Amino acid sequence: MRIGHGYDVHRLVAGRRLVLGGVEIPWELGLLGHSDADVLTHAVMDALLGAVALGDIGVLFPDTDSAYEGADSLALLKRVAAVLDKKGYKVGNVDATVVAQRPKLAPYIPAMREKLAAAMGVDVAQVSVKATTEECLGFTGAGEGIAAHAVALAEKSM
Numbered sequence: 001m002r003i004g005h006g007y008d009v010h011r012l013v014a015g016r017r018l019v020l021g022g023v024e025i026p027w028e029l030g031l032l033g034h035s036d037a038d039v040l041t042h043a044v045m046d047a048l049l050g051a052v053a054l055g056d057i058g059v060l061f062p063d064t065d066s067a068y069e070g071a072d073s074l075a076l077l078k079r080v081a082a083v084l085d086k087k088g089y090k091v092g093n094v095d096a097t098v099v100a101q102r103p104k105l106a107p108y109i110p111a112m113r114e115k116l117a118a119a120m121g122v123d124v125a126q127v128s129v130k131a132t133t134e135e136c137l138g139f140t141g142a143g144e145g146i147a148a149h150a151v152a153l154a155e156k157s158m
């Protein structure tokens with residue numbers, strides 16, 4: 001077994017969609033980025049790539065490449081799972097935390113877990129997503145951005 005860690009931040013701005021774990025959340029602000037800026041999915045991908053020491057998503061999907069402009073991060077996650085598979089590993093489990101002051105994310109978490117699990121080709125029971133605020137402290141507390149942390153276990157497939 002190998003463990004990996006991922007961390008990502010995106011800025012909240014007007015006029016962008018808010019997509020977390022592949023779920024579009026109705027909100028007055030959205031995340032800024034080259035792709036769909038799905039900060040949760042990005043942290044999960046970095047955790048998976050970290051587990052097999054294959055760098056990060058910036059290496060795999062460079063933001064200088066126009067192919068990834070507005071990219072669906074779930075589709076990229078599917079590709080990361082395929083990279084692990086090719087390396088002889090399968091996803092054991094993922095645990096992620098989204099740090100956001102607003103909006104309330106709890107109602108959307110079951111759908112995020114479903115979508116992330118489907119993209120990785122694992123059971124929803126292998127995917128945990130949690131959300132927390134930072135008590136109005138720092139950039140997440142001020143609503144300037146959303147952060148996500150993730151850890152993942154990669155297991156050698158037989």
Ligand code: MG
Nearest residue numbers: 008009039042
């Ligand atoms: Mg990112």
